[in-house]
Amino acid sequence: MSSIKLRAVVALSGLALVCAAQVARSEAAVPKKAAAPAKKAAPESKSAIAAEFEKFRDIMEDASPAELFEAKGAELWKQKRGPKNASLEKCDLGLGPGVLKGAYVRLPRYFADADQVMDAERRIVYCMVTLQGFKESDLAKQPFSKGSHVPDPVSLVTFVAGQSRGMKIAAPQKHPREREAYKVGEEIFDYRAGPWDFSCATCHGDEGLRIRTQDLPDLSTKKGAIAAFQGWPGYRMTGGLMHTLQWRLNDCFRQQRFPEPAYVSQTLSDLMTYLAVNANGQVYKGPGIKR
Ligand code: HEC
Numbered sequence: 001m002s003s004i005k006l007r008a009v010v011a012l013s014g015l016a017l018v019c020a021a022q023v024a025r026s027e028a029a030v031p032k033k034a035a036a037p038a039k040k041a042a043p044e045s046k047s048a049i050a051a052e053f054e055k056f057r058d059i060m061e062d063a064s065p066a067e068l069f070e071a072k073g074a075e076l077w078k079q080k081r082g083p084k085n086a087s088l089e090k091c092d093l094g095l096g097p098g099v100l101k102g103a104y105v106r107l108p109r110y111f112a113d114a115d116q117v118m119d120a121e122r123r124i125v126y127c128m129v130t131l132q133g134f135k136e137s138d139l140a141k142q143p144f145s146k147g148s149h150v151p152d153p154v155s156l157v158t159f160v161a162g163q164s165r166g167m168k169i170a171a172p173q174k175h176p177r178e179r180e181a182y183k184v185g186e187e188i189f190d191y192r193a194g195p196w197d198f199s200c201a202t203c204h205g206d207e208g209l210r211i212r213t214q215d216l217p218d219l220s221t222k223k224g225a226i227a228a229f230q231g232w233p234g235y236r237m238t239g240g241l242m243h244t245l246q247w248r249l250n251d252c253f254r255q256q257r258f259p260e261p262a263y264v265s266q267t268l269s270d271l272m273t274y275l276a277v278n279a280n281g282q283v284y285k286g287p288g289i290k291r
Pocket of ligand 1: 189198200201202214217219230231248252255256271291
């Protein structure tokens with residue numbers, strides 16, 4: 001077995017074990033029949049609701065609430081904070097210390113200092129730990145927006161993402177570890193398990209899939225994969241909270257009835273490498289709005 005395959009299997013069999021335990025515990029709460037995505041009657045029949053939503057989103061994006069979080073992130077970036085009383089201005093997002101322009105669309109990438117492939121959120125957390133002295137375990141306690149609480153990394157990722165607005169996605173595949181991350185990400189994407197025997201591909205590996213009124217992007221194709229980038233980080237009108245792509249992926253693991261991967265884990269960076277490379281060449285419009 002190749003070492004890549006082994007890594008995916010080890011990561012996922014760990015997940016599967018926890019999964020089995022979780023299923024045993026939550027069997028009663030899980031509906032008997034899986035909400036398997038349905039094929040649309042005709043590919044051009046984008047639902048009227050979806051079309052209305054698109055119009056609404058266009059209007060909203062002119063004065064996007066995401067910009068508030070970009071501004072908050074910009075402030076946090078410059079402030080001296082944490083036990084080391086340092087700012088993040090020396091944080092290297094891959095293009096050199098402090099270089100923000102275009103960094104987001106060139107992530108995930110391999111970082112020699114950490115000897116890891118890292119996505120934007122993981123790298124920002126790494127900088128908060130190494131430069132500012134925050135503890136990763138503290139940041140991981142409640143990493144996603146909830147109620148009125150928006151964790152600092154969410155605002156920081158939104159700020160960093162905004163610095164790549166209008167740029168082409170160009171996630172690198174030069175370093176062998178970046179290619180390995182892509183492969184592992186692909187295997188995770190296609191890995192079927194859990195009580196419903198779903199993989200990401202079950203819901204996102206075919207054109208024209210939909211759950212209720214939600215169109216599901218085919219993330220395995222160049223055309224569809226942009227959905228994993230566009231509008232993320234996103235202000236979600238459902239609940240009115242700002243969310244990063246890590247949140248979106250964790251929520252999909254939950255929908256898949258898999259246990260959620262640990263915050264800023266390799267699993268998420270691998271998966272994001274797969275999604276970003278699939279979207280390479282397309283233009284990123286910046287943080288946005290999501291339903
Ligand atoms: C049970 C079906 C299901 C499974 C399995 C699933 N997802 Fe999703 N996914 C959804 C739904 C529903 C949405 C929200 C679509 C919307 O809001 O329009 C979504 C949204 C997304 C988005 C954001 C797309 C956008 O347009 O913003 C990404 C990226 C994504 N999923 C990735 C994944 C990955 C990676 C996996 C595997 C870990 C996965 N999903 C598994 C149902 C699923």
